[in-house]
Structure formats: C-alpha cells, structure tokens
Amino acid sequence: MAQQSPNYKQLFLEERRRREEAERAQEEARRAQEEAERAQEEERRRRERAEEKTRKTTLPEFLDACHTHLYSGLTVQTDRTLSTHGDPANANNKMRPERIVAWEDFPAQQEAI
Structure with missing residues (x-):
C-alpha cells in the first residue's frame, strides 16, 4: 500500500x-x-454638555443674563407718532384695580412655599 503524500501547496x-x-x-x-x-x-x-446646561446658575451669571436678554433689548421710542398720546391717568375702559391693599403676611406665606 502506497501512502499518499500530502499536497503541500x-x-x-x-x-x-x-x-x-x-x-x-x-x-x-x-x-x-x-x-x-x-x-x-x-x-x-x-x-457633560447637558449637565452644564442644567446646573444651578450663579448670581453673576444670572445678572449678566438679565442684562443681556432684558435690558439690552430695550430701546427708547423717539418717534412721537408711534407712542401713546394723552394722559394715561384717565384711561377709560381699561381694567385696573379700584384700590390697592397691602399684603402684610406675604413674606410668611412665601416662606411657607
């Protein structure tokens, strides 16, 4: 019996x-x-970006944001034709309180919240 040689290739x-x-x-x-x-x-x-957005704001950051977003957007209307005419004290047919009463216990109620 002849043994088969392995095919090396x-x-x-x-x-x-x-x-x-x-x-x-x-x-x-x-x-x-x-x-x-x-x-x-x-x-x-x-x-990390989400945590930065939701972290508590410091007082200087809050004040800066108020200045940037509130105060900086305000402008003085110099064109008199676009402003209110007349005396605002006699505004008829406008809702307004008849009398203003001091709210004495407001700080205590606010603290309770």
Missing part, C-alpha cells in the same frame, strides 16, 4: 486563507472596539 493555500480570515476578523474587532470607544466618548461629552 493545497495545505499552504488553506493555511494562508485561514490566516487572512483571522486577520480580517481581528481587524473588524479592532474597528468595532474603536467605534464603541468613540460612541462612549461622544456620549460622555453629550452628558
């Missing part, structure tokens, strides 16, 4: 194909890990 080609597949799988795993790390880093940055 075929064995070599199969081994090379297996090695290339393993390298491709390793490269895909590396890319997937890098993508996961990028996504995790982006999520961390997004969370």
